[in-house]
Amino acid sequence: MNITLKIWRQKNEHAKGKFVTYKLDDVSKEMTFLEMLDYLNEKLIKEGNDPVAFDSDCREGICGMCGLYINGRPNGPKKGVTACQLSMSVFKDGDTITVEPWRAKAFPVIKDLIVNRNAFDKIIQVGGYISVTTGSAPEANSIPVKKENAERAFDSGICIGCGACVAACKNASAMLFIGAKVSQLALLPQGRVEAKERVKTMVAKMDELGFGNCSNTGACEAECPKEIKLTNIARLNREFYKANLS
């Protein structure tokens, strides 16, 4: 396939940045989106140009590093996939693909398509964990967990912290991410112990870091590669006022 790429290039956090157009022929339908970018970069390096900087690690949809805003959608036109899982077979010969970094005030661009997602780490650091004494893992069946809650906690726990929800949201809100992180712990007995303090500190941090407010628009749910549900935001709100009013 022949593909035209319009890619955001920006030298560093403070540089102005602009779109640069690249033409690639011989793009195979079997490539993933990131392999296509690797292919472009090999070409750029051979020509003595600066390769396009983009993030990736696992390349199998589990680490959450690779987020790209492709043709107006986080991770491109396919539902429920990360950029590394996106196959070039969703594009046609002659297509023009515009690639932008996540845009949010809380996620500044570091270089080209790479953004700084430390804001998420900061939110996790103030409460997205449980305090346990270290040692060998306790016997799994000593604390009974309702099957339903175990399943719900798992559905929330699969959030990979990629930030596609923030990128998709018209308000750059992080509520789906925090909803998932608060839910996965709030649903389990081990997490309940610190549930009240957790939801308060995480929400306060989120506000402080400049994420927008939730309008219940649902773009996050539509674009989340792990298909985290809006019910997590409803639970977050419940947890939040329960923690503050009791």
Added chain:
Amino acid sequence: MSRFLGSSITKKITMALLGLFLILFLPVHLGINFLLLKSDPEPFNKAAHFMATFWLIKGFEVLLLASFLLHIFYGIFLQIQNWLARGKQYKITNYSQTSFFSKFMIWTGLIIFIFLIIHFMNFYFIKIGWVQGDPENFYGVAHQLFKIPAYIILYIFSFLILGFHLAHAFWSAFQTLGWNTTVLSLVFKGLGTLFAILIPLGFTIIPLVIFFTK
């Protein structure tokens, strides 16, 4: 406590509660408006008089006005924060599958606000003496207004916009209050759509009937 009151979620919950309070008021108002269809002005004027003088309702009125103002204040405040949170805009705007009307809440809200000012000039300001008119004959005022085609068009347009606001607002308020599970969500979305159609429809039928029959 300030962490609680200043929180984005508290602001949204406040908006949702105030919004639901305003929503509750709409069917009551509509019910009274239907009295305009009677050829006898008495029942409507009596109802309006009762609303204007009964102490409980007067307290309610203050509450209603305060709700509007706070709902509008938070609406604008949150919207400005939301605009600022993006930073640099995307070249290609996101077209993700979303609750369509949620994207225009600030604009539908502001149009409702403009309509409310006009509405207040017509009625409330007469009552408090800012505008000339007979506060004991709101029936007459309404019938006069509903003879002006331009006013009817403005009126219907405003309620269409209110319908758009409600189409998202009703469900959204329950989601904000945390009352949504997968099943409840469908129930509230259904009820919300029904409400967003029936209430504006009810309000717009009245001037049309008056214009074409009286």
